[in-house]
Amino acid sequence: MRQPFRKASVYIALLLILEAVTGFLIIIVTAIYQTILSNYLEDIDRRLLFSYLFNVYILGAQLVVTFLCSLSLWNRLWKRRCTPNVRLMVSVWLFYSCVIIASGFGTVWNLYYNIDVLENSAESSLLHGIDEYYTSPEWKLLWDGLQLRKQCCGVYNYKDWMNAEWMPKQAQAGNTTYRTKAVLAPIACTKKISDNTNCAPNFAMNPEEYNSHKRAPFPSLTVDSINTNGCLPVFSESLWRYFYILLLLALMALKFLIFLCCFTKYILQRQNVGDGCDVGLTDEEGRPLVMVKYPRNVRCITIGEDDLASDMAPEATYCNCEEGVETCDYCEG
Known part of the structure; x- marks a missing residue:
């Protein structure tokens, strides 16, 4: 396709790379916060947390794979003539990209809707850890490490330890x-x-x-x-911080996609000028004319609209004829 302005391909490639980088950041941030939040949960609740975050991993992987592969797609498009098939392929690609971003916002909404579920799971897990603190070395190490790192005490406050049955x-x-x-x-x-x-x-x-x-x-x-201060508010603060970061990354991906859509629509519109998808020629009634390629050894003849409507073949046209001469040469066109 013809580039409508200088370095158009560079700008398209940059936007595609930014989308892929955004997906990579989503994966990295999710992995970091999964590690942080897992420190507050026991094994079964960690699996529940992973099930909620699995869609986020899928979203990040889709952004990375889709837009990195799109770099190869656009590099091939710049070398091809813009045809209706190319326009259809680009439109399908834009639609699929929009579906990915829309599913990303659905993933963010799912996380927001289940924040209270994760907080309740963390509360139950931490309270169970207090009951098991004196008998389970695993919970003792978890609680000691958590309280030292996060500078907190108990689930809601230090009184949770004093209310334990074994205390x-x-x-x-x-x-x-x-x-x-x-x-x-x-x-x-x-x-x-x-x-x-x-x-x-x-x-x-x-x-x-x-x-x-x-x-x-x-x-x-x-x-x-x-x-x-208790450790559960620290968990909730980390969870909400992760939600806001994920929402910011989803908005960044949406913004880059809007720029991509605008650039793509502008490029396809500019293909109508010159030797692009449409030749810009119309008939007397304003209908676009279609350009058909043919091999060099094939001759073309022009058939008028009246000829197409008639069942009879068009009359032969003779040239170099003089009055009174019965035979003359046939003119092929």
């Missing part, structure tokens, strides 16, 4: 000030010593509490020394 009640210490401020929570709930380390300070039990509860799984801490 011993606080000692009735004689020091009233200590008793009112003391909480029972894992060491991982303590605040960072500095910004360069995740190590928690080495707290010791109150002597009176130690004598009364020798079986306590961890010592009492104070409210001022621990993170009081």
Whole structure:
């Protein structure tokens, strides 16, 4: 096809590459946030999370494959003459691209519609982890790592640990000030010593509490020394952040597709000028004339409209005839 302006093919190729890069970013961002969100869930809920994100992976893969293959398609189109078949192929390609972007917004909507389901799954999983903390090493490692990295404590707040069934009640210490401020929570709930380390300070039990509860799984801490915010709000914040990033990438893909549609429609329209798809010639009634190619050894004859309407063959035309001469040469046209 003829390029309607300078570097038109470069602009088309750039838009196709941007669409493919957008799909690649969708896959990368989804993989990162799946890893982050999986840290809050047990195995069965991780599978549920993957089932929700699987359509997002498919969307990203479709964008990458479709628009990278479109580079080869457009490189071939620039070398071909624009014909009705080419116009049909480009129209089908545009329609298929629009279907992919529309399915992308459907995927985003599906994730938005099920955010509450994922939050409920995370809540149930974390509460179950608190019940299994003292008996399951896997949950203990998960909770300790989560609370250290995210600087949170409990599901909603630190009181979730104190309400656990296996948690011993606080000692009735004689020091009233200590008793009112003391909480029972894992060491991982303590605040960072500095910004360069995740190590928690080495707290010791109150002597009176130690004598009364020798079986306590961890010592009492104070409210001022621990993170009081829960881990579930951190999960919800990460989930909503991922949703907004995914929505932004889907809008970027839509914007690039709009530019592609505009460029494509403009290019196909410009093919009507010169030697493009349409020769620009019409008959007396405004109907377009069709140009037909034929081999060089084939002669063409022109048949008028009246001849087509008649059942009789057109009369032969003679040339080089003089009056009174019975025979003369036949003129072929």
